[in-house]
Amino acid sequence: xxxxxxxxxxxxxFSQNSPAQTDKRIPVKGICIFIDYPDAPRKVSTLFxxxxxxxxxxxxxxxNRSFRKYWLQETRRNYDVQHDVFxxxxxxxxxxxxxxxxxxxxxxxxxxxxxxxxxxxxxxxSKLSKWSSSDPFDLQYPDRFQGAIKSVIxxxxxxxxxxxxxxHFPSWTLSNGETVGTIQGSILQAPWHPTINLFVLFHExxxxxxxxPDTYDYDASSGGxxxxxxxxxxxxxxxxxxxxxxxxxxxxxxxxxxxxxxTYTLPADGDTIVVVKNIHDPNEFFSLEVRKKTxxxxxxxxxxxxxxVWHTDLKVNTHNTLEQGTRYEHYKHSxxxxxxxxxxxxxxxxxxxxxxxxxxxxxxFSDKTTPSAQWWAGENSGLEIKDIVIVDSNHxxxxxxxxxxxxxxxxxxxxxxxxxxxxxxSQGGYEAQKAFDNDLSSYYHVPYGSKRPRPxxxxxxxxxxxxxxxxxxxxxxxxxPPWEGRIRxxxxxxxxxxxxxxxxxxxxxxxxxxxxxxxxxxxxxxRYVKFLALNSYLDDDRTSIAEIDxxxxxxxxxxxxxxxxxxxxxxxxxxxxxxxxxxTLDRLNEGCRIxxxxxxxSLMLQLQPTETTIRLDLGNYSTGVYFVSVFDSENRExxxxxxxxxx
Numbered sequence: 001x002x003x004x005x006x007x008x009x010x011x012x013x014f015s016q017n018s019p020a021q022t023d024k025r026i027p028v029k030g031i032c033i034f035i036d037y038p039d040a041p042r043k044v045s046t047l048f049x050x051x052x053x054x055x056x057x058x059x060x061x062x063x064n065r066s067f068r069k070y071w072l073q074e075t076r077r078n079y080d081v082q083h084d085v086f087x088x089x090x091x092x093x094x095x096x097x098x099x100x101x102x103x104x105x106x107x108x109x110x111x112x113x114x115x116x117x118x119x120x121x122x123x124x125x126s127k128l129s130k131w132s133s134s135d136p137f138d139l140q141y142p143d144r145f146q147g148a149i150k151s152v153i154x155x156x157x158x159x160x161x162x163x164x165x166x167x168h169f170p171s172w173t174l175s176n177g178e179t180v181g182t183i184q185g186s187i188l189q190a191p192w193h194p195t196i197n198l199f200v201l202f203h204e205x206x207x208x209x210x211x212x213p214d215t216y217d218y219d220a221s222s223g224g225x226x227x228x229x230x231x232x233x234x235x236x237x238x239x240x241x242x243x244x245x246x247x248x249x250x251x252x253x254x255x256x257x258x259x260x261x262x263t264y265t266l267p268a269d270g271d272t273i274v275v276v277k278n279i280h281d282p283n284e285f286f287s288l289e290v291r292k293k294t295x296x297x298x299x300x301x302x303x304x305x306x307x308x309v310w311h312t313d314l315k316v317n318t319h320n321t322l323e324q325g326t327r328y329e330h331y332k333h334s335x336x337x338x339x340x341x342x343x344x345x346x347x348x349x350x351x352x353x354x355x356x357x358x359x360x361x362x363x364x365f366s367d368k369t370t371p372s373a374q375w376w377a378g379e380n381s382g383l384e385i386k387d388i389v390i391v392d393s394n395h396x397x398x399x400x401x402x403x404x405x406x407x408x409x410x411x412x413x414x415x416x417x418x419x420x421x422x423x424x425x426s427q428g429g430y431e432a433q434k435a436f437d438n439d440l441s442s443y444y445h446v447p448y449g450s451k452r453p454r455p456x457x458x459x460x461x462x463x464x465x466x467x468x469x470x471x472x473x474x475x476x477x478x479x480x481p482p483w484e485g486r487i488r489x490x491x492x493x494x495x496x497x498x499x500x501x502x503x504x505x506x507x508x509x510x511x512x513x514x515x516x517x518x519x520x521x522x523x524x525x526x527r528y529v530k531f532l533a534l535n536s537y538l539d540d541d542r543t544s545i546a547e548i549d550x551x552x553x554x555x556x557x558x559x560x561x562x563x564x565x566x567x568x569x570x571x572x573x574x575x576x577x578x579x580x581x582x583x584t585l586d587r588l589n590e591g592c593r594i595x596x597x598x599x600x601x602s603l604m605l606q607l608q609p610t611e612t613t614i615r616l617d618l619g620n621y622s623t624g625v626y627f628v629s630v631f632d633s634e635n636r637e638x639x640x641x642x643x644x645x646x647x
Contacts, residue, residue, distance in 0.1 A: 022252045022271050024078045028129045028209075030151025032083040033112045037094040040158040042087065044188070044196070049155070052188075052198060054082045062195050064237055065296060070202055071209070073296060074240055076251040076271050081209070083153060086120070088112040094158045102166065109154045109183060110172055117176050125178050145169075145181030151209060153201070154185040165200040167207035184208040199235065206231055206240050210248070214320055215241060215333050222323035223344040223352045227300040228308065228335050239297040241333055243273040243287035244312045259404045263387075265397040268292035268305055276383050278375050279405055280470065280518040283314035286336070286373070286383060290396045302351075306358035307388060307396055309336040309365065313376055315511040327376050328509060338363055340370040359398075361388050379520060407625045407644025408469035408523055408578070413550045417463025421498075421528070424456040424543070432458055435545040443476045443546040445484065446533075455491070455532035456543040459498075462527050468494055468552035469523040471506060476544045477514040485542030486512050489534040492519070494526035501530055512537045516547075523578060525555055572630055572639040581645060583616040583628060585609070591633040598626055621645050 034049055036042040051058045051066065058066040065073070071081050090097065090108055097105050116123065131145040148171075165186040172180040184204035188196045206212040216224040216232040224232045230240045239245075246252055252271030255264060266272050268290045278284040287310045293301040316322070316332040323345035324330065334345075339356035341348060359365060366384040367373050373383040382403030389397045415436050423432030423444070430445030435458060446456050475486040491504040505521045529550070533543040573586040585594060588609050596605040596616075604626065605616070618626070622645070629640040 022076050022078060025072075025080045026078060028079055028081040028150055029127055030081065030083045030153065031113075031116075031128060031149065032085045032153040032155060033109075033116060034085060034087050034155040034157075035090055035108065035112055036087075036157040037090045037092070037097075039093040039095070041089075042157050046085070046087070049085055053085065053153075063198055065198075067198060067201060067205070070198070070237075071205070074245070075249070076246065078249070078251050079209075081151060083151065084123075086112075086116045088115050098159065106166075106168060106170065106183075106185070109185060110170070110174075110180075112154065113152070113172075113174055113180070117174060125176060128178075131181060148179040148181030150182075151205070152180055152183040153205070154183065155201070156185060156187050159187060165204045167204045182208040197237075199230075199233075199237070202230055202237075203233065210240070210245070212240055212245065213332055215331065217320050217323060219321050221321065222347065224320055224323075224331070225333060225335050226344050226353045228353065228357075229333070235300055237297055238300060239269075239291075242291070242308060242310060243275070243289035244310050244333055246271075246273050246289075247275055247285075247287055257400050257402055259382075259402050261399060261401045263397065263399050265391060265395050266290040266307075268394050268396070269295045269298065274400060276381065276400070276402065278381065279409055280520065281315075281375075281516070283515045284375060285312055286310065286381070287312065288385070288398075288400075292394065300353065301358075302353055302355045303358050303360065305390060305393065305396060306355075306360050307385075307398060308357075309338075309359060309385070310334065311336050311376075315513045315515050315517060317511060317513045327378060328511070330376055336365070336371055338365070338371070342371075359385065359388055361390060363388055377518075377520070403623055404625050407642050408551075410469065410551045410553045412472075413462065413466055413468075413552055419461045419463065421459040421461055423458045424452050425450070430544075435548055436460065438547070440474060440477065440546050443544050445476075446543040448540075448542050450541055455534045457533075458529075458531045458545065458548075460529045460531075462529065462550075465496060465525055465527045465555040466550070466552035467523050467525050467555055468550050469521060470551035471519045471521060472516055472547075472549040472551075473510055473519075473545065474516045474547040474549075475510070475514055476546050485533075485536045485540050485544040486510070487533045487535075487543060487545070488512070488537050491532040491534065492521070493530040493532075494521075494524050495528050495530075496525055498528050504532075514546075516549075523552075523576075574628060574630075574639060574641040576641070576643045578644075581618040581621070583618055583643065584613070585616075585628075585630065586613045588612050588614065588630065589632065589638070592638065593631045593633075593635075594628065595631065596626055596628050598624060618643075618645055 032053060034042060052063060053067045055066050056069045068081055071079050097108055129150040131148050131150050133146055167184040169182055170180060186201040186204050212231050214231050215229045226232055227235050227238055230238050247254060255274045264274055269292060274288040276286045289308050291298050291301050291308050292305045311334045313330065313332060320331060322329040322331060325342065325345060335357060337344060337357040338359045341356060343352045364386045365373055367380040373381045375381050384401040385398055387399040391397050415438060418436050420432050424446050426432055427445045427447035430443060432444045434442040435444035471492055476484050478484055487510050489509045492506040493501040494505050495501050505524055506519045508519055510517050531548065536543055571587055575584040593608050595603060598604055624645055626643050626645060627640060628643060630638045632638055
């Protein structure tokens with residue numbers, strides 16, 4: 001069930017806490033062709049095929065939801081998908097097609113579409129739904145399939161030329177001028193469930209209709225997301241990817257709590273979920289949903305009702321073989337297993353899906369628990385989930401606490417004064433200045449065949465001095481190989497003086513993705529930046545940078561007037577060491593007063609120093625934002641600074 005190209009699970013992030021409209025029941029009209037073979041004739045009736053595709057109330061001992069009802073329910077009643085069905089007999093026996101490579105075999109699917117055109121001259125192709133720029137399939141590339149038929153299903157009486165099932169993006173233009181951007185092929189059974197069922201059809205349509213990624217482990221070394229997700233190839237009737245799927249399309253009511261304490265009561269499998277995003281990277285987030293075993297899609301859920309927590313990182317753009325759970329080797333969508341045993345990833349005891357995965361009354365999830373609520377990069381999320389209560393058979397209540405944003409998450413540094421000092425020579429039209437021109441559609445590009453040895457280098461003058469705490473990189477947004485030099489390993493240097501660069505402040509790697517990526521660094525004063533691309537993915541000798549960004553605070557020297565002395569200019573310096581929580585104040589004036597306040601304005605500390613330099617240990621202070629101010633003898637504020645205390 002691997003796709004033709006890697007799937008990118010794309011999400012648009014809109015305004016906070018705004019409920020999306022639900023129950024739209026947007027009609028989607030597609031076409032289905034049932035292919036049988038001379039040696040494998042169709043054994044199901046036309047009424048049966050029409051029923052399992054289009055009848056919302058169809059149900060049998062083997063199939064508890066039709067295709068139409070499944071997606072109507074799982075899209076929170078927003079998509080109503082129906083298909084016109086045609087029947088076609090392949091010209092060759094099934095064994096002939098099984099021996100073809102998939103890219104040759106799926107030409108049979110195109111032949112079937114052409115047969116429908118030739119033999120049904122009065123069929124109205126214009127009534128079929130088409131992809132448009134407003135569709136949520138691919139929000140980052142809205143024109144990718146524009147005008148193509150939205151849903152094309154190929155059913156088969158036996159394994160098709162692509163095997164069990166597959167979704168592809170062939171970009172065909174048919175003889176009648178219609179285009180096919182997405183197409184899926186399926187059989188009506190799975191090897192582990194030999195009777196007729198719709199699992200493969202549901203799974204492949206998750207790809208072709210909604211761009212959902214596979215969530216099973218391709219090398220079978222782990223369980224992926226197991227029976228919690230339709231996309232893990234584990235059962236005939238499970239939910240697609242739960243809360244992340246709802247969030248992808250902004251269906252229902254999305255609660256995105258900000259700093260503070262919030263209490264939610266969620267209905268089981270309802271329209272409301274809770275999402276907590278990484279302040280540095282909105283493409284990484286936790287999503288919380290309530291599931292109930294007796295609801296459709298949850299027959300395999302391990303408890304009667306409970307809280308299921310997902311950890312999503314959209315930057316992951318690799319096959320699902322990264323079960324290690326480390327910063328660079330983790331799934332795109334992970335189930336946060338409450339007991340921390342990680343049976344799904346590690347193999348573990350049977351059954352791999354069990355009650356230890358679900359958050360129940362008495363459980364707590366935070367940066368200090370196992371499993372941890374930390375982000376994949378290792379920093380604290382500030383999230384705490386506790387006080388879980390099963391209200392009744394359909395609702396769970398819980399409390400979500402989120403700490404204040406840390407003080408070093410400053411605004412992005414404006415690029416109007418940035419100047420290029422030097423760079424590895426670029427390809428024409430892809431000059432180095434395009435790495436910081438605020439335009440993601442342009443990028444700096446060291447070309448293919450460049451004779452310049454690694455590392456490729458970019459040096460920039462920021463125009464002013466800043467205390468920098470965050471670095472961001474965005475690669476080009478090409479969505480097919482070779483991605484033109486997306487950087488893997490890099491080094492970053494900062495300095496106030498280009499005479500000495502010192503050691504790198506960051507020596508890390510990026511994901512192979514077009515999404516903006518971040519790296520936190522120990523706050524450092526700098527005016528000049530040197531960025532080294534050590535290599536690129538796929539051993540590409542090119543390097544590309546669509547945009548680099550920094551967050552930091554402008555360094556301002558404060559000139560203080562001292563009326564009592566002839567020297568009326570004295571620069572007070574305030575430094576804060578984020579590693580040992582030591583606050584240093586230098587060049588203090590005689591008779592001055594120092595005050596430290598918390599984020600609510602409460603006075604935490606006040607003193608009158610007797611020396612020009614003092615050091616204050618804030619190690620015992622609680623996590624949060626603080627403000628330190630220096631006043632003169634007449635209570636005039638001379639200097640102030642915002643600082644952050646993190647665990």
